Amino acid sequence: MKKLKLLLMLGAFTLTATPMVGNSRIKLTSQTLMHEMRATVYPQNGAQLADRYVSLQWPLHEDHNSVGAGLDGVEEEKSKKLDPLGRNYQVRLSQDIHFNQNVISAYTSWPFYNPENNIRSGRWFWQYGYVNSDGITEWSETNSFDVVPNALKFTPPTYRNFMTNLPSTHPRILVFEKDWNQVIESSKDKIEREWYLHESAKIMKTPIVDFHNSINTDLLKGLDSEFKKNSMLTRESRRFVDKEEGNLEVLIRTYILTKDKKYAEIAIDRLKSMITWKKSPYMKGDFNQATYLLLASTAYDSFYNILDEETKKLLLTEIKENGTKIFNHFVNHLANHIADNHNWQMNLRIFTFAAFAVYGDLEEADKWTEYSYEIWRARFPGLNEDGGWHNGDSYFQVNARTLIEVPYFYSRVSGYDFFSDPWYAGNALYVMYQQPPFSKSGGNGSGHQKVYKPNSIRVSYADALARLLNHPFLAQYSEMIIEKEPNILKKAFMAKPGDLAWFRIVCNKPLPKPITLGHLPVGCVFPQTGLASFLSNWGDLHRNAMVSFRSSPYGSTSHALANQNAFNTFFDGRPLFYSSGHHISFIDEHGVYCHRASRAHNTILVNGMGQKIGTEGYGWIPRHYVGKEISYVLGDASNAYGEVISKLWQNRAKEAKIDFSPKNGWDKNHLETFRRHIVTLGDASITFIYDELEADEPVTWDYLLHTVKEPMQQNESNKILTIKATNGKAESDAYLFSSGKVKTNMTDQFFTPAINWLRADAKGNFESYANHWHFTATSEKSKNYRFATVLVTHYRDAHKIEVKQNKKGIITVGDWVIKANLDVNSKAYFEIKNRVTNSKIVLDDSTSIHDMMGNIILEDKLPILEI
Incomplete structure (x- = not known):
């Protein structure tokens, strides 16, 4: 019985070992996956609903759509108002596609409707409509969804x-x-x-x-x-x-x-x-x-x-x-x-x-x-x-x-x-x-x-x-x-x-x-939110290495940052390679250029340019897996880069005197592909990162790392470029491999100084903000590029796991052997195998994994999103 309760508590993890079907690689063309204001219906056409009661939701009419700022110091955008108590919408629902039999119909004042009765299993058809001033309903197209039987479905009482x-x-x-x-x-x-x-x-x-x-x-x-x-x-x-x-x-x-x-x-x-x-x-x-x-x-x-x-x-x-x-x-x-x-x-x-x-x-x-x-x-x-x-x-x-x-x-x-x-x-x-x-x-x-x-x-x-x-x-x-x-x-x-x-x-x-x-799995992925965390030691958190990762459909709107495909490392709960910058206000020069912007995070810049601000600067997680010897997440930030086109953020920038221009890090997009593969080997103390990068013309690729507590150290021994982050007790060593020679730069200065103009204490004193450290490895101009990184995170005085590369380019890290293709003239590929247990992960078009939990093939799968 105890074992059953434990399995139920960990139910969310079972999805990570479920084979994914569909195209091996999905190339998204949507300008955004999310919207500041709802632009799609829910449930989406063809959806299957099993866990919750049915709630029907739809976009506002364009005449009434507003994405007001709702921010201190910024006036909210005004729009035409609907009557909050009026019959503004009509909705109808039936198992008859023609809406001739057993129709549930209602008028509503707001753009959602929770049916009075629990909707039985089967296929349902529904429409929403805008009711005009003459009382005539302008109906939407017909949508459908399937209700799947589930005895544990969440069905709270009606109002x-x-x-x-x-x-x-x-x-x-x-x-x-x-x-x-x-x-x-x-x-x-x-x-x-x-x-x-x-x-x-x-x-x-x-x-x-x-x-x-x-x-x-x-x-x-x-x-x-x-x-x-x-x-x-x-x-x-x-x-x-x-x-x-x-x-x-x-x-x-x-x-x-x-x-x-x-x-x-x-x-x-x-x-x-x-x-x-x-x-x-x-x-x-x-x-x-x-x-x-x-x-x-x-x-x-x-x-x-x-x-x-x-x-x-x-x-x-x-x-x-x-x-x-x-x-x-x-x-x-x-x-x-x-x-x-x-x-x-x-x-x-x-x-x-x-x-x-x-x-x-x-x-x-x-x-x-x-x-x-x-x-x-x-x-x-x-x-x-x-x-x-x-x-x-x-x-x-x-x-x-x-x-x-x-x-x-x-x-x-x-x-x-x-x-x-x-x-x-x-x-x-x-x-x-x-x-x-x-x-x-x-x-x-x-x-x-x-x-x-x-x-x-x-x-x-x-x-x-x-x-x-x-x-x-x-x-x-x-x-x-x-x-x-x-x-x-x-x-x-x-x-x-x-x-x-x-x-x-x-x-x-x-x-x-x-x-x-200590009974928890070593990792957890949140694909709709676009987050992942992997650990090495739940049982002894003082000896725990951790890697966090983000590639999110929400982009960088609201309080989210432009850190698609960025990672952070930790040991003993303290940061090592970690996102930089200070949050002074929601939108000010330093906050935008050095905290929200991509240059503040452990990700990639293209020609020195970063990711869009707004929902348009999105990433997503096509594949993920949590195992006992190998865990894996793939982030895709191919659609994240370019000029800021969000009207909401353009208006906010104008109010706050922010300039989204090339000199500050935003320009026309040349990126076509940025897929970052994160693999933890055994646990998060050894992590392999593989970057697939493609552009529509030759560009420079900037590989970024940051620290916030202690300066980084850089050296190149045995022809391997190593960047070291320390936090007193521990260190994270990043062994960086690339398609060609890179130029490196290290600075402790922000792009824009961190001037605290807002956060005074009760006596009117303003706390000063410390500088952080920033490492950049810049490639030569190239349409295609690859970076591979081996991260080893450990106690400073502990026996260090050696990272070696032989003449054939094969990398060894402890018992793990890594073959990673850095040749831009052939397709992306890596193979990682454990010499003792034979556990293995291979990236080809799909990702195949063999470990103690069995064999699995992962292909791209778009998470179901709600707005």
């Missing part, structure tokens, strides 16, 4: 059935009124209760700030654009708004834990003062509406039974004003947006709870609750099937409360387990593989530089998800870290995006018995 279980009394959000006394009693044994009581005592002794006169306007001096000035004011205003938001959330929860009215009275007084802040011209930022909605609705629901009518009216007015603005922004926008960051991170959660808090008391909440519930069923919690997070680890953590609190509320109300959504099983693996215990993050997405180890929010999230999924590996993950740092969960207390202390107050699910991480 109508869900609402029959919503409590009619207050409170109903933080706690159900019927469970209130029980929660108070059970909380007395939990340390989190003491946190709330202690912090509330401090807050009650601290007067609320004078917001208008507390903003440090001196920080605006010297800023050269309205974008930067607005960004600075947003940062400064949030310093006070977020602090007071945290204070009020603590006071409200302390009242729930004690029923002591003094906490409610102080909270209401402070909230009334805070409402006056909205009159200040220094109040900036798109989180503020949600903050006021959160505080007003949580106070209304929690204090409902002790509020006077005048205060109830004040709070309802505030809820109606802010909730209406947010709802009108969401409808016909959020459901179709690939990454409307702030709204997904926090605003949807806040709006959802506000809607259910005032349901029955505000007429608007009838539609608000329906929208909140239905959009979650249609689009959330993830954007893809594999559980990865395309925006990277730093911005994954900003979603922690939303990913836990919203489905937990829905589960409590309905009795249905919303965490049985298969996305969460994949996300548990993402949490562990993209950042193992005590390790730096995989190095993807804005701000990854400062994610030094799993922080309090990530550990809190892992702890919560382990309980909710009964996940023994996540339990071990969180317990390992908490054992080393017993107070780590408290560090997330009052963190706006990631404080899960209240969840632990109300959730009494125990952690499952942990299973040691």
